[in-house]
Amino acid sequence: xxxxxxxxxxxxxxxxxxxxxxxxxxxxxxxxxxxxxxxxxxxxxxxxxxxxxxxxxxxxxxxxxxxxxxxxxxxxxxxxxxxxxxxxxxxxxxxxxxxxxxxxxxxxxxxxxxxxxxxxxxxxxxxxxxxxxxxxxxxxxxxxxxxxxxxxxxxxxxxxxxxxxxxxxxxxxxxxxxxxxxxxxxxxxxxxxxxxxxxxxxxxxxxxxxxxxxxxxxxxxxxxxxxxxxxxxxxxxxxxxxxxxxxxxxxxxxxxxxxxxxxxxxxxxxxxxxxxxxxxxxxxxxxxxxx
Amino acid sequence: xxxxxxxxxxxxxxxxxxxxxxxxxxxxxxxxxxxxxxxxxxxxxxxxxxxxxxxxxxxxxxxxxxxxxxxxxxxxxxxxxxxxxxxxxxxxxxxxxxxxxxxxxxxxxxxxxxxxxxxxxxxxxxxxxxxxxxxxxxxxxxxxxxxxxxxxxxxxxxxxxxxxxxxxxxxxxxxxxxxxxxxxxxxxxxxxxxxxxxxxxxxxxxxxxxxxxxxxxxxxxxxxxxxxxxxxxxxxxxxxxxxxxxxxxxxxxxxxxxxxxxxxxxxxxxxxxxxxxxxxx
Numbered sequence: 366x367x368x369x370x371x372x373x374x375x376x377x378x379x380x381x382x383x384x385x386x387x388x389x390x391x392x393x394x395x396x397x398x399x400x401x402x403x404x405x406x407x408x409x410x411x412x413x414x415x416x417x418x419x420x421x422x423x424x425x426x427x428x429x430x431x432x433x434x435x436x437x438x439x440x441x442x443x444x445x446x447x448x449x450x451x452x453x454x455x456x457x458x459x460x461x462x463x464x465x466x467x468x469x470x471x472x473x474x475x476x477x478x479x480x481x482x483x484x485x486x487x488x489x490x491x492x493x494x495x496x497x498x499x500x501x502x503x504x505x506x507x508x509x510x511x512x513x514x515x516x517x518x519x520x521x522x523x524x525x526x527x528x529x530x531x532x533x534x535x536x537x538x539x540x541x542x543x544x545x546x547x548x549x550x551x552x553x554x555x556x557x558x559x560x561x562x563x564x565x566x567x568x569x570x571x572x573x574x575x576x577x578x579x580x581x582x583x584x585x586x587x588x589x590x591x592x593x594x595x596x597x598x599x600x601x602x603x604x605x606x607x608x609x610x611x612x613x614x615x616x617x618x619x620x621x622x623x624x625x626x627x628x629x630x631x632x633x634x635x636x637x638x639x640x641x642x643x644x645x646x647x648x649x650x651x652x653x654x655x656x
Numbered sequence: 657x658x659x660x661x662x663x664x665x666x667x668x669x670x671x672x673x674x675x676x677x678x679x680x681x682x683x684x685x686x687x688x689x690x691x692x693x694x695x696x697x698x699x700x701x702x703x704x705x706x707x708x709x710x711x712x713x714x715x716x717x718x719x720x721x722x723x724x725x726x727x728x729x730x731x732x733x734x735x736x737x738x739x740x741x742x743x744x745x746x747x748x749x750x751x752x753x754x755x756x757x758x759x760x761x762x763x764x765x766x767x768x769x770x771x772x773x774x775x776x777x778x779x780x781x782x783x784x785x786x787x788x789x790x791x792x793x794x795x796x797x798x799x800x801x802x803x804x805x806x807x808x809x810x811x812x813x814x815x816x817x818x819x820x821x822x823x824x825x826x827x828x829x830x831x832x833x834x835x836x837x838x839x840x841x842x843x844x845x846x847x848x849x850x851x852x853x854x855x856x857x858x859x860x861x862x863x864x865x866x867x868x869x870x871x872x873x874x875x876x877x878x879x880x881x882x883x884x885x886x887x888x889x890x891x892x893x894x895x896x897x898x899x900x901x902x903x904x905x906x907x908x909x910x911x912x913x914x915x916x917x918x919x920x921x922x923x924x925x926x927x928x929x930x931x932x933x934x935x936x937x
Contacts (some may be wrong), residue, residue, distance in 0.1 A: 523924050558915035562923075573711050631925055 372396070373465040374441060374502040377472050384423045384474065387606040388628060396471040398602060398630045403464045405639055406600040410467075412446050412484045414458035416595045417470065418477035425606040428476070434459050435473070445485050446472040447593075475601045479595035482552070487545075489592050492648070493550040494537040496560070497532075497586035497596065503583045504569070506535050506625050512570055512583040513537045513621055515563060523652050525561075528641050531625040533603035538596060543647065544648045555651055560585035563566050599641055602630055613641040679815060680789055681762030683824065683831075685800070692764070692793040697785040697832060703889050758819045763834065766809035772825055775810070779836040781820065786831040795831065880901040 737745035753815035
């Protein structure tokens, strides 16, 4: 694919710029990855605001977050205007609802794509509930898996079906698709309460913000369950040396033992079955309690 | 200015604590009694921390728990035991202990007068301020005698339930009392092998060391020393109070606690239902 070539509606630039120096992967590899994975990832991006993390000089240089669509955004890219109280101005979030936009983002070196836990038709009402499982060294992915499996069991006991993905680093994300009508205060409190229950059962688990850095513990972060806060999108690349992906996995594979390093830009194939295929058809209500 | 304020505060503090005498009685020298009260002279400025529960920021308390059944034991059910052999105790009843306890007779009995320097400072335990309790004539007389003669009184006092040897002496226009350690509380360095094996240094080495010491000789200036750890902690506390970058722990919302117990109940119910469903199969 030569320089300056048009791919769909996007004119590719600097395609040979190295993005992952350890593996010598270029921006073209990133574009090809996102194109390949488009059917899987677009399901999760289509109706959500997008927060980019761009790495114009590759993953070994510091990147930057971007909420507001950059100057020069083509007119055909869909934007969502939202007044940010903290930024005291209107932000124009990018909505990635087509392969063209995905390619355009890849061309911007937007390696990490982050999504809020609510859709744009009601950004204050979560359609996903997130347990962000974050091991603190010396605890690592293995300890994270132990906690994720215990969490899955507790959720199952409460009658809830959950989905899991690797964060692409050492953590895991356990997600429950929700029926409509919830507020983030509901999901945040629910995740906090379940995390606290697990912490009571397992000395490995901590559920409070102040314990985030307790060495060797696994923190169940509830705070991402807030309007306009984001998680790394399923199938998004991560800015790691080995070009890992935040990979949806089946609970069976997880309990059998996987390595988050197995899921990378190079290994992910579009024809692989999607363990999150049923995510949006499995919407659930949280158990009614204490009424 | 700041120092002035601090000094004023200290003076006010001294006034307040002087009102809070924790012992009143008399110095008795033979048949002479000098009425005095005992107040704090030395204040510990170590910063006190409270122990809080990390999860919700609430203070924790100690509880006496039976090591066998882990039940909390109320004070009424607690007796004092003395370990005679490992894991083997004899029990002493409160009445038995009280019977042998020294009675505080509200006297500081002075046995003899000595030169202040004849008491090695290793015996010093805690020092208190003696203030006249009533007319100050006798107090002033003793103070002036100590000052002019460079002498101090040695005797005994019973504070709460313990009898101490004490040194009573003059200090900056006042009389002070220092409780002393008993001889068996202070280790005899002569018994320590490492020390007895040390060789005596040679003349040359000694001359050099003496020179260094005389070069660094000076006056005792306790004001040169500061508790820098305390100062850093205070600075840390100040910056936290100013609300800078430090994370302030919020108590866990009542909602979350309620939700936790509700979820727990739900889990227990569901498990019970499942168990009974299995049982009826």
